[in-house]
Amino acid sequence: MPTSTAPDADTSLPGKIPITLTVNGTEAQLQLSPWVSLLDALRDRLNLTGTKKGCDHGQCGACTVIVDGRRVLSCLTLAVMKDGAKVTTVEGLASGGTLHPVQQAFIDQDAFQCGYCTSGQICSAVALIAEGRAKSADEIRELMSGNICRCGAYPNIVAAIQQAMGRA
């Protein structure tokens, strides 16, 4: 059962494209192949490993970052498509030594265990609150369902978001 790869397959690489990203308020100039995802650009090129890779297929939400105010799956986003964009990652939420209210609420409500989905959960929650869409616990559950937590911290995640919304 041979695979279909021909020995004379095209092995050439795509060229690199210059882009500028403003990540957590800091401008970064990058030379990237078009196949580099925003996630890998953050993790491997900018050493911002707070944004997590859980599936690389847009199925788990661990890679969620905020791009120009919107929740975005960075694994499904090619970095070159975001030339000039403003990106906020989990590293950019605290101001000085003070945690963002959502970060603090996640600690207070024990809204994580292993911590691996946490960056994506927090970025989703921050943008969700900014969107002003989630009112009830049921709405929070529905709108946070793109972020899988395999440790099963869901009830505490809902409680944390309610706390950050001032509705605890």
Next chain:
Amino acid sequence: MAAYIGTPTSRVDGRAKVTGEAKYAAEFNSDGLVYGAIVTSTIAKGRIKRLDASAAKRVDGVLDVLTHENRPHMADADQAWKDDVAPEKGSPFRPLYDDGIRFSRQPIALVLAREWEIAVFAATLLDVEYASEAHVTDLYAERDKAFVVEKPAKPRGDAPRAYAASEVRHEDEYFVPVEHHNPMELFAATVVWEGGGKLTVYDKTQGVQNVQRYVCSAFNKKPEDVRVVSAFMGGGFGAGLRPQYEVALAVLGALALQRSVRVVLSRAQMYGLGYRPATIERLAVGASKDGTLNAMTHEATAVTSEYEDFSRNDTGWGGVLYNSPNVNFVHRLARLDVSTPCDMRAPGAATGVYGLESAMDELAVALKLDPVELRLKSYSDRDRNEDRPYTSKQLRECYAQGAAAFGWSRRNPEPRSMRDGKELVGWGMASGVWEALQMPAAARIVLTANGHADVSCAASDIGTGTYTILAQVAADALGLPIENISVKLGDSTLPDAPVEGGSWMAASASHAVIATAEEVRTELLAAAKTIENSPLADAKAEDVVLADGKIMSKHDQSRAVSITDIMRHSGADRILKEKKHEFGEDSSHARNTHSAVFVEVKIDEELGIIRVTRVVSAVAAGRILNTKTAASQIIGGVVWGIGMALHEETVFDHRFGRIMNANIAEYHVPVNADIHDIKVIFVDEPDEKINKLGVKGVGEIGIVGVPAAIANAVYHATGTRVRDLPITLDKVLG
């Protein structure tokens, strides 16, 4: 001593996790890091006839392609590949060892390149020709060839005869499919080439010392040349108990190139690792008309691989939970052309108790007896399997408090009798049981003159809360504020710890810290006595405690010397103690945790959509070190139980011996919208026999019983008994 123990202390590693500072295995960088991409087999059994990597090697940026033909040397003997928790019987899998294919998605090549994307691209260019052989991956096709493994519990009486003579009987089979752990973090290893033959290995593992020994024996390295680090792990659930192949591949890559190498599995490739084995649970339970249990047979038939015998205790839990005079337990394994199963949250119990507690519910229905009543009728104050008492067993309280909190007394026993609008309402319950295991472990404490203590141990915190509970225990044992305690974990160079699993780490590591703190106290007392006119001049070790940064008499708190003063006087800037703690050998008592789980489901009568709207889990697990993190463990276990009952199933296409849903869109795990009200009750369970702190551990008990309680609630709601998991809407409507 108990300012922090037992309190809902927030995680001490919380800040690192909410800011993105906590680093996981694939997040350590090194100059000239090389990225590895794995190629896996497309057939389930056979061998590689030809593997042509020439096109891949032509790609600019590809440094090498490792296969079984050109890899660096690794050990040949099975023993060299047996890790601390490998099955006793078998020949462990080793990647790129030879041309043999033992399971679909087996790694067959590692493409090494200077960028991740280049490695992944080049990996698509391999030309592989296989010689396929006939394979079997279907448990039902092989069940007749299954062989009996060592019995987990001895038979008593004559179960078949007693069953035949029982007035009320129930016999049936229950099926649990293959399930995969799917931790959020992809399995990954970053091997840093330190030069001089030394390697620092950042690996996703639940046991850094297990991986360290494995790497040393498989690659003939000296112990001092290999350091394994896993300070944070993005979920394990058992998948990281044994060293997985990413670490062997990353080491191979580093040895081949003499450079630092990172290997990360794709989500699909993680379905080629271990899993919860598909298991057929056959139960036969018989009782007299009043509900007194008379006979119990529990036979499990589970999957293992062709190359290792993996089995866990599925049967026998009924002999721990209930008092039946006639019991028989049998465990069989069927060899399939799949990778070896591995431990997955409450291995054996999650599956076995699902069968047992489903059968008990069916027996209650046949008896027209309340399910809680049935369980109380045969409640056992002794572990009948070993005929010994428990160190503690407050399961009766779990039933009582759980039922009260749930409102169980308002249940109409008739199926389909309760509704909420267009939804049928079902209430079900089940018991849970797990072992309270404890292992030898060591800790190091460095106490400095300013009253700070560094506490360290090789144990991993896989999200369970080990950092936090050890900080609490150390703060109490040393009499210091918790802010003055720093805990370091997950490094093979730290004092010995077992792998993190089986719910044993809380008891094991906390007693190591207690024992080490006692050594610190002894040294402080000796030093305090040398001070002129010491208020503790005649104090004995058992008469003093550490509190408020001082060592003081238990009887007279005014007789005290501060740590700072002692250090100043002795001229030392720190006290360093390291101590290994072992629990006494004592098999006179059974050590178990217990739970009673009460569940409400609501099922759309027309569409069959099932929602678990309420869960009450009442748990008896000795002393709870941290009520916040322990409750999270139980909530997580309940969420896992909901997934097991309603969502999770690894689906094979047996024609190809290949998993069809190797991703987390088609392998369903619970998402936020699936989870509703979960209430956790910790029943008071003082236990002075089990260990000094009375700790039992809570990592597994949360899942046990949940799938059965849900299945029982689904029956109560619909009148339809589904005996194969997951309970999907088609099965309810059918």
